[in-house]
Amino acid sequence: MQPTRLRALLKRPEVARAAGGHDGLTARVIEECGYDVVWASSFEISASRGLPDMSLLTMTDYLEAARQMAAATELPILADCDTGFGNRLNVAYMIRQYEAAGIAGVCIEDKIYPKRNSFLEGGQVLEDAAEFAGKVAVAVRSRANPDFVVVARTEALIAGLGMAEALSRCHAYADAGADAILIHSKSPQPDEVVDFLRAWQRPVPVVVVPTTYFGWDIRAAGEAGVAMVIYANQGLRSSVQAMRQVLADIRTTGSSVRVEGEIASMKEIFRLTRVDTWTAVGA
Ligand code: SPV
Ligand code: MG
Numbered sequence: 001m002q003p004t005r006l007r008a009l010l011k012r013p014e015v016a017r018a019a020g021g022h023d024g025l026t027a028r029v030i031e032e033c034g035y036d037v038v039w040a041s042s043f044e045i046s047a048s049r050g051l052p053d054m055s056l057l058t059m060t061d062y063l064e065a066a067r068q069m070a071a072a073t074e075l076p077i078l079a080d081c082d083t084g085f086g087n088r089l090n091v092a093y094m095i096r097q098y099e100a101a102g103i104a105g106v107c108i109e110d111k112i113y114p115k116r117n118s119f120l121e122g123g124q125v126l127e128d129a130a131e132f133a134g135k136v137a138v139a140v141r142s143r144a145n146p147d148f149v150v151v152a153r154t155e156a157l158i159a160g161l162g163m164a165e166a167l168s169r170c171h172a173y174a175d176a177g178a179d180a181i182l183i184h185s186k187s188p189q190p191d192e193v194v195d196f197l198r199a200w201q202r203p204v205p206v207v208v209v210p211t212t213y214f215g216w217d218i219r220a221a222g223e224a225g226v227a228m229v230i231y232a233n234q235g236l237r238s239s240v241q242a243m244r245q246v247l248a249d250i251r252t253t254g255s256s257v258r259v260e261g262e263i264a265s266m267k268e269i270f271r272l273t274r275v276d277t278w279t280a281v282g283a
Helices: 002-011 023-034 041-045 059-072 088-100 129-140 165-177 190-199 217-223 233-252 267-271 274-280
Strands: 016-021 037-040 077-078 103-109 151-152 180-183 206-208 228-231
Touching: 002 103, 002 151, 016 023, 016 041, 016 233, 023 037, 023 059, 023 233, 023 267, 037 228, 041 233, 059 077, 059 088, 059 129, 077 228, 088 103, 088 129, 103 129, 103 228, 129 151, 129 228, 165 180, 165 190, 180 190, 190 206, 267 274
Parallel strands: 016 037, 016 228, 037 077, 077 103, 103 151, 151 180, 180 206, 206 228
Antiparallel strands: none
């Protein structure tokens, strides 16, 4: 059901909106804010454990986080699965595991393992395109439900390899059966993503992550032909900022008086964590 929903979201004329989460609570907030999809972000899942997004966690760690998100929300979960955690065999295993956990789809990227977050300088090394297309084909073949979504992400622009390389890679991934393409860019302007979209003639939907070119809004993305926008990390970044301000204020003033009106009440957290449902179970 969730895979079918995610697939339909990628096909409709309106742009789908995904937001990055890392646990049950963040998934619920994303749902309440009206997003269509939860992006189980490798960056957020790592950062929430105090770790950088550098392939330090295992597939099991990422899967457990995605499972928590799926349990907490009705929204489809698109799981960021980095490089697929190994070779084609690992990809086949990963697909089985994520599908069985009720995840709607996965995204794999064409970097070599261990990968580093796209916004870290250096170490952005791409896997051979044919090898990665092989991984995409295995991912597609390994799903039990044909609606389970496989997104193929190219890091060609991140690695500075240029538009021709990005396009030829995405053509190969589409030929291998990818349900959608994610074109990643760290440019402060949307120009290279716009150029890519202009040149993209396949019927395969395109997903973007406007972290650095944040001025490009959803309307502009829709006009350029984007199927889904992922706000991958703004949730986590905002929570760090808010927590820091509030805790610093309490530390400075010696009480929480000044911030009580600005922070979520205990009642609100009870509601978000469905305390009524659990109370109704009885003791
Ligand atoms: C993530 O959210 O983990 C992503 C997007 O993969 S990025 O951080 O931009 O690489
Ligand atoms: Mg990631």
